[in-house]
Amino acid sequence: MTNRPSDSVVRAWARLERAHRAALATVEARLKTAGLPDLAWYDVLLELERADEGLRPFELQKAMLFAQYNLSRLIDRMAAAGYVARAASEEDGRGQRLSITRSGRAIRRRIWPVYAAAIEEAVGRHLSDTEAQTLADLLGRLHDAPRSGAPPA
């Protein structure tokens, strides 16, 4: 069984929550003020833009750690807005393939400067570059494999 966490682990978790909530609030507020769509929309657009062949919804789901039903409806809205296109998958009769539209690319480009400034405000402003890098590294460790001995199941 998993053990009790040390004090520093508990503190790290508590601050992860707080820091995330604060930063997210800043970012969402800036986007809203600028009349731009939600952060999640940006993330979807970016993933789709990076994937040359488009993506299957379940791939996007894993990439974004988004709940299946949630993503399904997010795509509904984004398709309705004309930013993504759904096409039946050719490999799998159950599935579909998503791609970004021209106007999806356009809106993503329009979001970025506002988003970037918000990131700088919420994160960059508070840390040196080296610190940001250390932070990124440590946070990166929080997915995937645990730290030590325990064989991967």
Place this chain on the structure above:
Amino acid sequence: MTNRPSDSVVRAWARLERAHRAALATVEARLKTAGLPDLAWYDVLLELERADEGLRPFELQKAMLFAQYNLSRLIDRMAAAGYVARAASEEDGRGQRLSITRSGRAIRRRIWPVYAAAIEEAVGRHLSDTEAQTLADLLGRLHDAPRSGAPPA
């Protein structure tokens, strides 16, 4: 105006999102499986338990970075469940004072072991103690004052 963020800042932000989402998912899943209330309930209970004189809703709001309307309704639910009590504030006729009930304390104590194990699973398992401490420190910097020169307003 705020400047463009460096690459490491953007990476730190992206991982903050991912790490938080992953960790939160783990924690919420463990609580749910155990048939226990939401994480937010725990946070409220803990804050109230720490405050000897109880707390005003707006204080809780700041402590938790929770939206006002959101907290208002959260307290509704928790009061309905019998975990918190509302009393009219004596200093301020508009306000109220919240306190934790006996059964609120009881449920908080019941939640903790499950929550602790989840924190260890989501965070502790992946980091050494020193790393956890560094992470906590860096995350702690993300609220409040910016890093350097810029006078506070």
Place this chain on the structure above:
DNA sequence: TCCATATAGATGCAACTGCATCAATATGGA
């Protein structure tokens, strides 16, 4: 081939969140 089981994605319904706004009290001048 046929069936049991797994995977992809959608959806009805209840709960929760965000937004806008409201009522009530407090506060600080003129």
Place this chain on the structure above:
DNA sequence: TCCATATTGATGCAGTTGCATCTATATGGA
């Protein structure tokens, strides 16, 4: 004192999320 403005907390309504479940296709084994 009186009024303009700020603060505390609640709430109607629309939009989103979570849960459970459903349909359809895929896959692997007997």
